[in-house]
Structures are given as structure tokens and as C-alpha cells.
Amino acid sequence: MNVILLGAPGAGKGTQAINIAEQTGLTHVSSGDLFRAALRDGTELGQKAKAFMDRGDLVPDNIVIDMIMERIGAPDCAKGVIFDGFPRTVDQALALSDVLQRNNQAIDAVLYLSVDQEILLKRISGRVTCKNCGAVYNIYFTPTSQPGICDRCGSDQLYQRSDDNEETARNRLDVYFHQTTPLIDHYREQGTLHEIDGQGDIAQITHAMVQAIGANSGH
Ligand code: AMP
DSSP states (O other), rough: EEEEEOOTTTTSHHHHHHHHHHHHEEEEEEEHHHHHHHHHHHHHHHHHHHHHHHHHHOOHHHHHHHHHHHHHHHHTTTEEEESSSOOOOHHHHOOOHHHHHHHHHHOOHHHHHHHOHHHHHHHHHHHHETTTTEEEEETBBBBSSSSSSSSTOOOOOOEOOOGGGGGHHHHHHHHIIIIIIIHHHHHHTTTEEEEEEEEHHHHHHHHHHHHHHHHHHHH
């Protein structure tokens, strides 16, 4: 079982992917997290991606595709994956379906989290992430219960992503509308797309997404 999370930056993909992975047992694969880890570790991959990420542009397809192919070959991905932030272009989507097909697998569901455009900027610029466990909060909408302390793991290592500043965030939204929204029609034509309202209670949104996955898998 393989599931893709589609949606703009700030739509809540990261938060929902963590919840869905917990509830379904799928392995969470986030292309953005993989790039950020490569940057932190100072690897060649991180160096190649850095300038694109700093501007809020997409990293070239060949680099992203190679990185994801390597990741999904790992043993923990054999039970199925929830893809977060990948694919982001039609070419990435085609590369993914090719490799899955070769392994007798498929994309079972694509969950498109839709959120009004005005809300997205506030969501991005208010976002903080826990360095320790990856939990995501928003200082305007979903703050931690105690300031600066992660509700999930108790760590005080909350930080704002460097590409969540307003200028880069605007470019990321632009890039999303031009390069990634064609994927919505691509997957709609394939009959795997579920549109989910990404505004409202986080747990209810997770519930709707898990239901949609269940409907597609025939559970
Ligand atoms: P994210 O955490 O998903 O918002 O990704 C952060 C940044 O990583 C993006 O702004 C891109 O520069 C890069 N990135 C992540 N995933 C992809 C992808 N599938 N294709 C191209 N660039 C990506």
C-alpha cells in the first residue's frame, strides 16, 4: 500500500503524514526532511540541494528522484509508504509509478489536502518544528501547551525552518501553483485522488484521510 500526500506548503502534509504513519503503520517518507537531514549532515546531496531550497525553488527532478528511489529501497519501506512532499512534478510522478510498477506495486491513494490561499502564508510563517521528534506546531493556530516545549516528546528544541520566512514562503507557494498543481489533475484522471478539506480540527482531518485510505485499500 502506497499513499501520496499532495498539497501546498503549509497545507499540513507533514503533521498529517506523522499521524497517518502512526495509525496505519505506513513508513513516512518526506523529501523535504531527507534534504534537511542531508544539509545538516553536510553531504554532497545537501550541498546540491541547498541553493534551490534557500530560494524556495524545486530541486531538479533527477536529484530528487535518485534520493527517493534509494530511500524506498530500504527494508522499512517494504510494508508501504506515505509520501510527503514527493512527487512535486509530473516527471517525478511518472518516475515513481514506473518503479512501483516494476515491483508489482502501485499508488493506492492520493490525498489532496486543500487549504485557502490566504491561510497558507500564516501557516508557513508561524510554523515551528521539533528537532527531536519532527512534530509540527503553529504559533498562531496550534501552539504547544507550554511555550517552547514539544507536547509530543517534551523536547525544548523547537525551531523555525529557514525557508519559512515570508519571502521564500511566497516563492514556494508560486512554485507549488505552477509546478505541482498539475499533479492534481494527473491523479484525478487516474481515479486515485481524494480531496480532503485541510482546514479544521487536525484529528478530524487525520480521520478523514485514514478513512479515504481504507476505502481505496478495500478494508
Ligand atoms: P518541504 O519540506 O516539502 O516543503 O520541502 C522543502 C524544500 O525541499 C522545497 O522548497 C524544495 O526546495 C525541496 N524539495 C522537497 N521535496 C521536493 C521535491 N519532490 N521536488 C523538488 N524539490 C523538493
